[in-house]
Amino acid sequence: MTRKTGLIAALDTQDPATAKAWAQAVAPSAGAIKLGLEFAYAAGFQAVADVAGSAPLFLDLKLHDIPNTVGSAVRALSHLRPKMLTLHASGGRAMMEAARQACDDAFPAHERPALLAVTVLTSMDDHGLQEIGVAATARDQVVRLGKLAMAAGMDGLICSAHELAPLRDVLGDKPLLVTPGIRPAGSQAGDQKRIMTPAQARAAGADWIVVGRPITQSDNPAAAAAAIVAELAG
Incomplete structure (x- = not known):
């Protein structure tokens, strides 16, 4: 199935002026901007709000802690009104359910962010998983965590483009699937292990x-x- 796939521009920097310049540059094309740990830790959450402005914000904090702490963190972030907010599926069902409840309580219904569960980081591969005691392949682990996340009330998943097809096979069209590790033809892979081009990710089912x-x-x-x-439109 070929679907409409949007672009999230990741603004990974510690400098607010640089981030703001990038945000303005990509505004005509990107459907959202991503600000994550590097920027939030360096510049603070007021800078996150300032850079995002009225642009849809993908707030990529990958929350992972005990359920009460994650729920409290979601409530504390409600003033930023992100469009999407990430947490780790490996935190477990209770943690994700706490985030779901906090999101429903703290945000007006029409402003609730999509809660997106990170399955397996795109910097990880089968060998990396084995080193931390996970015997499953990356694909099998992504599907396992994806099923758990959706059962816990998540709106979607963060996954490698290589796991899009198996997730669609198991979970259908319901999950919002967001795919990092995308590299246009000719780009350097950097620290990403499981990558695809934009057109390949669209064809595989990325939202x-x-x-x-x-x-x-x-x-x-x-x-x-x-x-x-x-x-993506091609």
Whole structure:
């Protein structure tokens, strides 16, 4: 199934001025901007709000703690009104359910973010999982955690493009599937292990792709973002 796939531009920097310049450059093309741990820790949450402005915000904090702490964190983030908010599926059912309840309690119904559970980081592969005691392949672990996350009330999943098809096979069209580790043809893989091009991710069933360095490290971020969107529409 070919679906409409949107671009999330990852603005990974510690400098608010740089992030704001990138956000303005990609605004005509990106459906959302991503601000994550690096920026939030360096610049603070007021800077997150300032850079995002009225743009849809993908707040990528990958929350992972005991259920009460994660629930409290979700409530504390409600003033930012993110469009999407991430947490680790490996935190377990109770943690994800606490996040779901906090989100429903703290946000107006029409402003609730999509809660997205990270399955297996795209920097991990089968060997990396074995090193931390997970005997399953990356694909099997993603499907296992994806099923758990959806049962716990998550709106969608963060997964490698290589796991899109098996997740769609098992979970159907309901989950919002967001895919990092996307590299346009000719881009460097960097620290990503399980990657695809934008067109490949769209064909595999992604609702959103997340692209950072191929945009922000290009000579013309606006043109780079526009080219990715054109590929997605192709």
